[in-house]
Amino acid sequence: MLQAGSFHTLQVIKLVDFGIYLLFNDEEILMPKRFIPDGIQEGDTIDAFIYHDNEGRLIATTQEPYGEVGDIVLLEVADKTKQGAFLKWGIMKDLFLPLSQQRSVIRVGGKYLVYIYVDEQTGRVAASEYISRHLDNENLTVQEGEEVDLTVWRKTDIGFAVVINGVHEGLVHSNELFQDLTIGQQLSGYVKSIQADNKINVSLGKKGYQRIESEVDKVWRLLQENNGYLPYHDKSTPEEIYDYFKMSKKAFKMAIGALYKQRKISFTKTGIKAAD
Numbered sequence: 001m002l003q004a005g006s007f008h009t010l011q012v013i014k015l016v017d018f019g020i021y022l023l024f025n026d027e028e029i030l031m032p033k034r035f036i037p038d039g040i041q042e043g044d045t046i047d048a049f050i051y052h053d054n055e056g057r058l059i060a061t062t063q064e065p066y067g068e069v070g071d072i073v074l075l076e077v078a079d080k081t082k083q084g085a086f087l088k089w090g091i092m093k094d095l096f097l098p099l100s101q102q103r104s105v106i107r108v109g110g111k112y113l114v115y116i117y118v119d120e121q122t123g124r125v126a127a128s129e130y131i132s133r134h135l136d137n138e139n140l141t142v143q144e145g146e147e148v149d150l151t152v153w154r155k156t157d158i159g160f161a162v163v164i165n166g167v168h169e170g171l172v173h174s175n176e177l178f179q180d181l182t183i184g185q186q187l188s189g190y191v192k193s194i195q196a197d198n199k200i201n202v203s204l205g206k207k208g209y210q211r212i213e214s215e216v217d218k219v220w221r222l223l224q225e226n227n228g229y230l231p232y233h234d235k236s237t238p239e240e241i242y243d244y245f246k247m248s249k250k251a252f253k254m255a256i257g258a259l260y261k262q263r264k265i266s267f268t269k270t271g272i273k274a275a276d
Helices: 208-225 238-245 249-261
Strands: 007-016 019-024 027-032 045-052 058-061 072-080 084-087 095-098 111-118 125-128 147-156 159-164 168-173 186-194 200-204 265-267 272-274
Touching: 007 027, 027 045, 095 111, 111 147, 147 168, 147 200, 159 186, 159 200, 208 238, 208 249, 208 272, 238 249, 249 265
Parallel strands: 027 058, 095 125, 168 200
Antiparallel strands: 007 019, 007 045, 019 027, 045 058, 072 084, 072 111, 084 095, 111 125, 147 159, 147 186, 159 168, 186 200, 265 272
8 A cells, every 4th residue: 555654666657748657556646847856767666755735646756854654753833724733844745733633832933743644534644743642662672771762752850751763752861861952852872771661761872881981982082182181080060071071970980980990091189181
């Protein structure tokens, strides 16, 4: 079945003045002339994104949208009506966010995190702010220690809710945050723990020594770039550490501890110094 809101590889069956026709089973789908790659011929295949035009007809394009069906993405509002809002989708047609699928006070120019889906009644692609309906924490596909892709979803009283691999809901606790997060931001992290009720706690960055090793390298590089001395040590405040190194104080202490064990640095009253 040809699903609107997704890419499909289709064959060119007809060239006309205003575009080309692509074949899916017995259905012909128009790709307007302005989207056609140079040199296309009958019999060629082409990767095309399929969507409905304003008349409800299926249209093909080589433009790349900001998201496909099943994706969770941050989109900007282009316009709004009594029936809903229209989101900039990255293609000629805007994506509809029905009033029934809105949770926020929508304003033109604002950006909102939405799930892209196919409406069962109309068959058309639409957006929803009710992201939790499309997440599944009953059947987990991740395990503790696994590195994952994260999308910042919403702020909570104890941290930030995130979407894990586009499938599960997780939480980054406030006491583990050492950077500002914005809704829709894409990050890498790892599963720190999974509770009995399948609630997932995640941390940003890489797990364990891989993460610390990269921070060791960063501290050492900054030392080399500053003539072998940095005015930071284990008494520096977390804010001072983060402002300069963009890492937590805990990670910084582990990094300088590793460098000290390697005899690469020594400690002074005011900072750390590269060993002679």
